[in-house]
Amino acid sequence: MMILGLVKWMQPVHGYDVRRELLSWNADKWANVQPGSIYHALRKLTEEGLLRAVATEQVGGRPARTTYEVTPKGEDEFDGLLRGHWWQVEDTADPFAAAFSFLPAMPREEAAAALRNRAIQLRARVDWMRASLDSNWLRETKPVHVGWMFELWSARAEAEVAWCERIAERIEAGVSYLPAGLERAEGWSGWQERLPDRPFDAK
Known part of the structure; x- marks a missing residue:
């Protein structure tokens, strides 16, 4: 939900900026989002039709950067996850x-x-x-x-x-x-x- 929500909030956005924002939130400590998994998650969400890649650019010898935005299906998925976590008390691993x-x-x-x-x-x-x-x-x-x-x-x-x-x-x-x-x-x-x-x- 965190990655989907951030793309929705910041779109269109590069994966690098999503990662940087999550790190600034220390989300790896309280939201079970590991920095090393963010790019994989973006690709997986794209494969599932929740995100779409709108552009890929490369500057000089730097790695190519893909820009993402949320699809209508992704909007529905985020809204469902958001309200589910707001309205339900869930057990978490301890x-x-x-x-x-x-x-x-x-x-x-x-x-x-x-x-x-x-x-x-x-x-x-x-x-x-x-x-x-x-x-x-x-x-x-x-x-x-x-x-x-x-x-x-x-x-x-x-x-x-x-x-x-x-x-x-x-x-x-x-x-x-x-x-x-x-x-x-x-x-x-x-x-x-x-x-x-x-x-x-x-x-």
Whole structure:
């Protein structure tokens, strides 16, 4: 959606300018758009009929530059993606959530320390975003809604800081990882024995 939207906004536009704009937004950090994939994405969108190449020019010994614009089909696709993301809450991949699902594999002391370290890193991000919100740089060089995005990211980070500290305290206090009502002495093997048979385990 990002590349399609930028072409729609800047058209007619070279791929180089799309890449430069995305880099200025740091989109690789929050929109899953990698700089090295932009030219490939432009070609793919063109093959799918969402963009069209309107000109190709070459100056001196520099690589040829293709100018793109959005097709009517691309307009419809962008509008659908835009409104879909506005109106729907979607799950996003979170590597930390994947790692946290294996919490019992971590020694308690290390798990608690890692969570507190995560809180420190997140708090540093919050401090940077708050400083940015108070800066002339943001007020004078960015649209107002960019500041609102910073507020969103800051709120999310602050919530995770509180969660990290809360869970670290529980881990340090020795709260059992086992389901409620299960004797701790039984351990993980006892828990697994109580689980219902799974179809793919049957022989």
